[in-house]
Amino acid sequence: xxxxxxxxxxxxxxxxxxxxxxxxxxxxxxxxxxxxxxxxxxxxxxxxxxxxxxxxxxxxxxxxxxxxxxxxxxxxxxxxxxxxxxxxxxxxxxxxxxxxxxxxxxxxxxxxxxxxxxxxxxxxxxxxxxxxxxxxxxxxxxxxxxxxxxxxxxxxxxxxxxxxxxxxxxxxxxxxxxxxxxxxxxxxxxxxxxxxxxxxxxxxxxxxxxxxxxxxxxxxxxxxxxxxxxxxxxxxxxx
Amino acid sequence: xxxxxxxxxxxxxxxxxxxxxxxxxxxxxxxxxxxxxxxxxxxxxxxxxxxxxxxxxxxxxxxxxxxxxxxxxxxxxxxxxxxxxxxxxxxxxxxxxxxxxxxxxxxxxxxxxxxxxxxxxxxxxxxxxxxxxxxxxxxxxxxxxxxxxxxxxxxxxxxxxxxxxxxxxxxxxxxxxxxxxxxxxxxxxxxxxxxxxxxxxxxxxxxxxxxxxxxxxxxxxxxxxxxxxxxxxxxxxxxxxxxxxxxxxxxxxxxxxxxxxxxxxxxxxxxxxxxxxxxxxxxxxxxxxxxxxxxxxxxxxxxxxxxxxxxxxxxxxxxxxxx
Amino acid sequence: xxxxxxxxxxxxxxxxxxxxxxxxxxxxxxxxxxxxxxxxxxxxxxxxxxxxxxxxxxxxxxxxxxxxxxxxxxxxxxxxxxxxxxxxxxxxxxxxxxxxxxxxxxxxxxxxxxxxxxxxxxxxxxxxxxxxxxxxxxxxxxxxxxxxxxxxxxxxxxxxxxxxxxxxxxxxxxxxxxxxxxxxxxxxxxxxxxxxxxxxxxxxxxxxxxxxxxxxxxxxxxxxxxxxxxxxxxxxxxxxxxxxxxxxxxxxxxxxxxxxxxxxxxxxxxxxxxxxxxxxxxxxxxxxx
Numbered sequence: 074x075x076x077x078x079x080x081x082x083x084x085x086x087x088x089x090x091x092x093x094x095x096x097x098x099x100x101x102x103x104x105x106x107x108x109x110x111x112x113x114x115x116x117x118x119x120x121x122x123x124x125x126x127x128x129x130x131x132x133x134x135x136x137x138x139x140x141x142x143x144x145x146x147x148x149x150x151x152x153x154x155x156x157x158x159x160x161x162x163x164x165x166x167x168x169x170x171x172x173x174x175x176x177x178x179x180x181x182x183x184x185x186x187x188x189x190x191x192x193x194x195x196x197x198x199x200x201x202x203x204x205x206x207x208x209x210x211x212x213x214x215x216x217x218x219x220x221x222x223x224x225x226x227x228x229x230x231x232x233x234x235x236x237x238x239x240x241x242x243x244x245x246x247x248x249x250x251x252x253x254x255x256x257x258x259x260x261x262x263x264x265x266x267x268x269x270x271x272x273x274x275x276x277x278x279x280x281x282x283x284x285x286x287x288x289x290x291x292x293x294x295x296x297x298x299x300x301x302x303x304x305x306x307x308x309x310x311x312x
Numbered sequence: 313x314x315x316x317x318x319x320x321x322x323x324x325x326x327x328x329x330x331x332x333x334x335x336x337x338x339x340x341x342x343x344x345x346x347x348x349x350x351x352x353x354x355x356x357x358x359x360x361x362x363x364x365x366x367x368x369x370x371x372x373x374x375x376x377x378x379x380x381x382x383x384x385x386x387x388x389x390x391x392x393x394x395x396x397x398x399x400x401x402x403x404x405x406x407x408x409x410x411x412x413x414x415x416x417x418x419x420x421x422x423x424x425x426x427x428x429x430x431x432x433x434x435x436x437x438x439x440x441x442x443x444x445x446x447x448x449x450x451x452x453x454x455x456x457x458x459x460x461x462x463x464x465x466x467x468x469x470x471x472x473x474x475x476x477x478x479x480x481x482x483x484x485x486x487x488x489x490x491x492x493x494x495x496x497x498x499x500x501x502x503x504x505x506x507x508x509x510x511x512x513x514x515x516x517x518x519x520x521x522x523x524x525x526x527x528x529x530x531x532x533x534x535x536x537x538x539x540x541x542x543x544x545x546x547x548x549x550x551x552x553x554x555x556x557x558x559x560x561x562x563x564x565x566x567x568x569x570x571x572x573x574x575x576x577x578x579x580x581x582x583x584x585x586x587x588x589x590x591x592x593x594x595x596x597x598x599x600x601x602x603x604x605x606x607x608x609x610x611x612x613x614x615x616x617x618x619x620x621x622x623x624x625x626x627x628x629x630x631x632x633x634x635x
Numbered sequence: 636x637x638x639x640x641x642x643x644x645x646x647x648x649x650x651x652x653x654x655x656x657x658x659x660x661x662x663x664x665x666x667x668x669x670x671x672x673x674x675x676x677x678x679x680x681x682x683x684x685x686x687x688x689x690x691x692x693x694x695x696x697x698x699x700x701x702x703x704x705x706x707x708x709x710x711x712x713x714x715x716x717x718x719x720x721x722x723x724x725x726x727x728x729x730x731x732x733x734x735x736x737x738x739x740x741x742x743x744x745x746x747x748x749x750x751x752x753x754x755x756x757x758x759x760x761x762x763x764x765x766x767x768x769x770x771x772x773x774x775x776x777x778x779x780x781x782x783x784x785x786x787x788x789x790x791x792x793x794x795x796x797x798x799x800x801x802x803x804x805x806x807x808x809x810x811x812x813x814x815x816x817x818x819x820x821x822x823x824x825x826x827x828x829x830x831x832x833x834x835x836x837x838x839x840x841x842x843x844x845x846x847x848x849x850x851x852x853x854x855x856x857x858x859x860x861x862x863x864x865x866x867x868x869x870x871x872x873x874x875x876x877x878x879x880x881x882x883x884x885x886x887x888x889x890x891x892x893x894x895x896x897x898x899x900x901x902x903x904x905x906x907x908x909x910x911x912x913x914x915x916x917x918x919x920x921x922x923x924x
Contacts, residue, residue: 126818152820164815166808177804181820185801229820373731375738419914426673427868429734431913433675434861438906445899554857558742565735594750601743608736609721612728 077140079104079264080125080156080233085134085144087117087124094120096288097134102233107255107265109279109296111272117288118268119161122235126158127151139232153181155232159239163222167211171202174210174221178228187230194261195224198254216247223254227263234258236267240274252278276300331482338471345587347474351542353583354477358484358535359556360563360575362528365488367561368570369500370524375557376432379439380409380529381536382551386443388537389546392463402476402537409533413526421518421525433554440552461545473542480535487531488572496523504570558597562604568614577615644773645894646887651775653886654783655848657879658841660863660870661789662834668873669810669830672722672730675737678860679744680835684710684842685851686748688759699759699843700781706839714835719828741856748853759846778847785844786882789837790875796833806830810873858902865909868916 078101087095094117102108112118123129125136127148136144138154146154165174175195179188196203199220205213210221219239226234236255240248255278259265269275276282276296284292284299292299338347359377366372384405391401416435423431491497499520502513540546559582567578585603589596611618619625663677674680687706688699695702717740725733758764766777797803809816809826816823845851845859862885870881885905892904 128814128817147822148817149820149822152818158818160815160818164812164818166811166815168811169804169807173804177808177819177821180801180805180808184820225819367731373734419910422914425730426734427864427913430673430675430861430864431910433857434906434910434913437857437861438903438910441899441903441906445903561735561738594746597746598743598750601739601741601746604739604742605721605736608728608732608739609724612732 078102078137079106079139080266081137082121082125083135083137085124085131085136087120087129087131089120089129094129094288095124095131098285098288098290099134100283100290100293102264102266104232104264105259105262106281107259107267107279109275109282110266110268110285111270111275111282112268112285113270115287116285118285119237120288121285122158122160122237122266122268125151125235126156149181152229153183155183155230156235157226157229157231157233158235159222159226159237161237161241163218165210165213165218165221165225168209170207170209171213171221172206174225175202175206175228178225179230181229184228184230188228191228191230195227198227198257199224216243216250219243219247219251220254223251223258227258231263233264233266236265238268238270240269240271248274327482327485331478334478335475338474347470349583349587351474351477352586353579354474354481355535355539356559356563356583357481357575357579358477359532359560360567360579361484361488362532363560364564364569364571364575365491365524366528367564368574369492369497369504370521371504372521372525373429374432374525374528375429376435377532377560378436378552378554378556379412379432380532381539381556382436382439382443382546382548383412384409384533384537385540385546385551386460388540389460389462393460395463398462398468398541402534402541405537406530406534409536410526410530413529414522417522417525421521436552436554440548443548443552460547462540462543468541470542473538476538477535477542480531480538484531484535485576487527491524491527492572496520500524555597558600558604562600564614565604566607566614568617568620571614571616571620574614574616581615642891642894643771644775645890647773648775648779649887649890650883651779651783651886652848652890653879653883654779654786655841655844655882656862656866656885657786657882658782658789658837658844659859660866660878660882661793661875662837662841663860663863664867664870664873664875664878665793665837666831666834667867669806670718670722670726670827672726672733672737673864674722674831674834675734675860676717676741676744676856677834677838677863678856678858679741679748680710680714680838680856681842681845681859682748682851682853682856683713683744684839685759685846685855686752686757686842687839688843688846689752689757692759692761698761699846703840703843706843707836710839711832711836714838715828715832717835718831719824722831723824723827745853745856752853754852754854756850756852757846758850759843761847764847776848778844782844782848785840786879789840790879793837794875802826802829861909862905865905865912869912 080102082098082100084097084099085095086093086097098117098121100108100110110118110121120129124131127143127146127150131144134144135142138156143151143154166177169177175192176188179185179191184191201217202221202224205217210218213221223236223239239251243251252274255265255267267275267279276299279296281294282296282299283290292302334350337350359381363374363377366374384402387405387408388398388401391404392398420428420431420435503517503520540551563578563582564575565578566581567576568574585600586596589599607614613621659681662680663674666672666674666677684706687709688702691697691702691706692699721736721740722733725736763777767774768777768780797807805816805819805821805826806829808819809821809823813823816826866881866885867878868881869884870877870879885908888908889901889905893901896904
């Protein structure tokens with residue numbers, strides 16, 4: 074029996090003012106999966122995440138989470154439902170300490186009771202955050218900030234994490250560390266939907282992927298299959 | 313100039329008719345009260361048009377018009393003490409206001425957005441203190457504490473001042489028309505949308521804002537000085553009072569910032585309001601504040617602005633342009 | 636000849652007066668740092684605090700400082716409501732709209748005071764309002780010292796509140812990155828309303844101490860708003876310590892000017908300083924934003 078989708082986006086259109094950013098986009102994510110959304114700048118990937126997170130309300134179509142329609146929910150309530158987004162550019166709070174950043178991650182009422190435990194889990198995953206817990210977040214390196222952003226996202230007790238361009242601007246070694254952490258996060262039962270420009274890496278790490286261009290989904294499927302797919306090879310690997 | 317007049321043809325006739333009627337009114341013998349309110353209408357309309365130029369078209373939310381009004385008024389008054397006729401005094405007063413605008417533009421334009429607003433709020437306050445402490449002309453002060461009467465004002469007929477007001481008001485309408493169609497107007501439109509893009513396309517933002525500022529200062533000063541001729545006396549608390557700002561802002565906002573007809577509609581409403589609330593002087597200001605908040609919250613484009621955005625208007629416009 | 640001991644009293648008075656200005660400015664600074672708006676009606680909220688203390692004193696015989704127990708929650712509520720229903724909405728329209736609506740609120744408040752309490756100047760003349768303290772050549776009114784103590788208490792409270800409570804942390808987060816704050820589950824509209832509420836609560840405190848220190852009229856609000864703005868710009872927007880330092884600078888400049896040029900010059904000196912500060916220092920000494 075096919076598993077019920079955790080997150081299901083069906084035929085959504087989304088606008089930025091009068092500019093249409095998403096055209097009839099659909100995707101679904103099952104519990105425990107790692108799914109990638111791949112595309113170049115301007116393909117609409119960030120808008121897609123923002124729409125799921127409630128910053129943009131779809132003009133058409135629906136977004137369902139655990140079977141419930143969330144397309145009209147305000148962003149701060151989306152978090153409570155268990156959807157956590159780590160935004161592009163990390164956006165950690167620069168003048169708060171590492172610890173304060175993590176604590177504020179547990180702001181939503183559902184996450185507060187488990188704050189202490191979640192904090193320990195985050196430290197286990199990213200020991201360096203514990204080392205630097207009293208430092209101001211802006212003094213951290215790019216990679217450390219990304220870890221902090223991920224840790225902060227984890228503090229909200231999410232069921233699914235949305236990651237926007239996690240590896241942007243980071244050295245390969247750091248990127249490896251981060252993907253390793255992602256695998257551990259998935260092992261703990263958290264579903265992951267991430268947005269990336271790097272096709273090769275995405276298709277290695279993800280179970281399934283959607284490829285977007287100019288606001289539409291142009292290709293989707295099993296990551297392994299996509300790696301072999303002719304079109305992908307030509308367009309992105311220059312074969 | 314020809315183009316401006318050509319465009320106005322239809323509306324111009326209406327304007328001319330109205331002007332003639334208004335000009336003849338005092339001769340036909342109208343009640344004193346109506347006379348006064350019409351005069352106020354002219355003065356406020358002139359000032360509202362200028363405030364609109366600054367706030368609606370130049371992006372300068374200027375909270376200190378009282379500075380220009382008071383300075384021009386005092387200049388005119390002081391000159392009358394020196395036996396200089398009032399009609400010279402009002403021009404000199406307007407010039408003083410304009411020069412003051414140039415003077416403060418240097419520090420004030422360095423302040424952005426909210427700082428500009430509060431900075432311009434401070435200026436009339438400072439002037440108020442200055443004029444309270446400083447007695448520009450010697451001799452005993454008549455009545456009104458630190459106030460000064462305007463000399464030679466008894467010889468001036470009210471009707472003359474009324475006509476003066478009418479001329480300035482009509483003039484301000486034409487002035488706005490002209491400015492908006494001129495290079496200055498185009499430049500301002502660009503700035504209003506975006507300061508930095510305008511600057512990068514070669515527009516000297518500072519200069520354009522300065523021109524608006526100085527023009528507005530001159531005209532507001534002119535209207536203010538004329539007001540004080542009518543009033544007969546000037547004193548610092550009223551000359552530099554924030555009530556000028558409230559009246560002008562209300563008129564422009566109710567009518568619609570950034571529209572040409574807005575100030576006209578708005579001023580009519582404001583003067584009407586004053587007339588209706590004349591007996592309730594104390595609540596009057598409270599009500600004005602409530603209206604200001606209400607309009608800005610519910611219909612920020614003002615009456616004219618809302619009409620312009622509405623569907624029936626668009627429809628009518630389409631019909632009109634098809635012919 | 637200028638004797639240093641001559642200046643001792645004005646300087647000390649200036650420092651203590653700075654305390655009052657700090658309490659007045661802190662509310663404004665908080666709102667600006669978080670909501671990124673300058674509440675033009677802040678000065679009038681302070682005066683509301685003053686009138687509240689006045690009513691408590693003259694109508695009910697309660698000491699104004701004691702009356703803050705009721706005054707603070709009431710003003711908090713007023714500030715909360717203003718932000719939630721008027722200013723949050725205004726911000727969505729445009730920044731100009733926020734300015735104009737806040738100005739409208741200011742006018743409503745000022746004219747309401749005028750209507751209820753007439754333009755006559757009032758003061759909170761409690762039994763201790765005229766006491767003074769001396770230490771050597773220095774004589775200061777007791778209320779000035781109380782102003783200073785009030786400032787320290789308020790600052791301490793604010794710092795602890797921001798660092799230790801969820802709401803306080805939410806306020807700081809919303810101030811630093813609005814979108815990220817949303818992603819933490821923070822309802823920024825609600826947070827802004829709380830912020831203005833807290834700011835108004837501070838205004839209540841400031842109002843009472845203001846009334847104890849100076850006479851006030853319905854239109855006094857603007858004068859103190861102007862000074863408060865100068866203070867926060869000088870001290871650096873959003874910095875508690877900076878605001879305190881800025882306030883002390885203003886206090887000292889004012890009292891020293893008064894010493895040399897007479898009482899009438901005090902306000903003039905303060906205003907001139909504000910204009911200079913606004914034109915010259917858009918960022919302030921301590922500010923990072």
